[in-house]
Amino acid sequence: MELTLPGSLGAAIVIDEITQVGQARRCAQQLADEAGFDDADGGRVALVATELATNVIKHGGGGVIYLREIPGRRTRGVEIIAVDRGPGFSLANCLPDGFSTGGTQGIGLGAVVRQSQVMDVYADSRGSVVLARFYPRQQADEDLRFGVSQTALHGETLCGDGWALANKDTTWSFLMVDGLGHGEAASMAAAAAVQAFVAQPLGEPAALMVDLHQAMMGTRGGAVALARVDTAQGTLRFAGIGNIAASLITMESARGLASHPGIVGAQFRRAQAFDFGDIIGQLLIMHSDGLQSRWRMADYPGLLQRHPAVIAAVLHRDFSRGRDDATVMVIALERPHV
Incomplete structure (x- = not known):
């Protein structure tokens, strides 16, 4: 397979109040639509964008949601990265559904794991970075590292x-x-x-x-x-x-x-x-x-x-x-x- 990708800037959405969660969700949904995702796959992207943007406010004290289209081997994908400067968290604690430190429903990062094909996290006292990548469910693809x-x-x-x-x-x-x-x-x-x-x-x-x-x-x-x-x-x-x-x-x-x-x-x-x-x-x-x-x-x-x-x-x-x-x-x- 041949792949040539001229890079793009992507979108950066500052999240410092709850009304901006909707902006992140809409931007993620639009990106999924442009990448050719069907309604079900686009819904996965929108759900995770909502969850990560909400977590940035509740647990990180605000931050940024980065969105971009990414290439797979055979299809186009969507990447969401949530970045904050909060106190960090224990990944083991945050994966189970029902866990919450901020008075939210506690859907948990476990939902992000289930909805995305690639999920990874780094958290320490300087803040947290959460990555989620998505490709169409019906077209299994290889993530490019x-x-x-x-x-x-x-x-x-x-x-x-x-x-x-x-x-x-x-x-x-x-x-x-x-x-x-x-x-x-x-x-x-x-x-x-x-x-x-x-x-x-x-x-x-x-x-x-x-x-x-x-x-x-x-x-x-x-x-x-x-x-x-x-x-x-x-x-x-x-x-x-x-x-x-x-x-x-x-x-x-x-x-x-x-x-x-x-x-x-x-x-x-x-x-x-x-x-x-x-x-x-x-x-x-x-x-x-x-x-x-x-x-x-x-x-x-x-x-x-x-x-x-x-x-x-x-x-x-x-x-x-x-x-x-x-x-x-x-x-x-x-x-x-x-």
């Missing part, structure tokens, strides 16, 4: 960051671009890079960088990172220009991937690719400079084992600078499923 958390500066509708991914057989390719500045001009630069990537996404990163450079001429230009992964061989080839951070993460170490100075679309000396082996079982994390680079996975016990979408949301919540567009992409590097 990646996650993206992205926001535009101050709630703007246009984002100067862009991302994309592609897959064919055991080869994966990932793009992250940060257009200079923010707003419409930065968004145009990022869009030009994404469009050029989509045209031939599985090319060699150094050669593809030259194509993106040509495509971004006439725009503000920006920083670009490209990663090409062969999961059968366990290898990764990386090329970066500018200040997008990229790392390979394990339980024991964090290995930074080097980028060269320059601005794609304006000037840089050359694009050089670097090869890395034995990458299976590691995480690839790439983020724009809207995210601080001082995070350490060791400060979050157990987070490394969570779904990549949960990891992306936690890092975004705790390390977004708040004065620029911010995007973080997390990919679990795994052997192909037989």
Whole structure:
């Protein structure tokens, strides 16, 4: 199967009063309809959006519901992520129906588990992140182990960051671009890079960088990172220009991937690719400079084992600078499923 996905910003709904629960439900239902879900599957999405948004208020003191369409191997899916800065909770306690710490009906996260195909949680004293992913029940699909958390500066509708991914057989390719500045001009630069990537996404990163450079001429230009992964061989080839951070993460170490100075679309000396082996079982994390680079996975016990979408949301919540567009992409590097 071949897959090429030009990334989108998704929706971020601030939840700080009960009336906003309905907004989250309606937005989730609309996303399910656009993804081709039938009434029953759309109802599952709406139910979970309602439950998670209510929990954000009752238990987290307010937060954000993130919604986006996601690809499966064969179908389109819907992702809901609830993020708060509350006191955290015990997952074991919250799964059974009937349990409640906030005077609610106590439907419990067990309902989220039953209604979604993928559910994962990370909670500690800094807050909670709950992930739910949905695919049509009648079309069993394989969840792709990646996650993206992205926001535009101050709630703007246009984002100067862009991302994309592609897959064919055991080869994966990932793009992250940060257009200079923010707003419409930065968004145009990022869009030009994404469009050029989509045209031939599985090319060699150094050669593809030259194509993106040509495509971004006439725009503000920006920083670009490209990663090409062969999961059968366990290898990764990386090329970066500018200040997008990229790392390979394990339980024991964090290995930074080097980028060269320059601005794609304006000037840089050359694009050089670097090869890395034995990458299976590691995480690839790439983020724009809207995210601080001082995070350490060791400060979050157990987070490394969570779904990549949960990891992306936690890092975004705790390390977004708040004065620029911010995007973080997390990919679990795994052997192909037989």
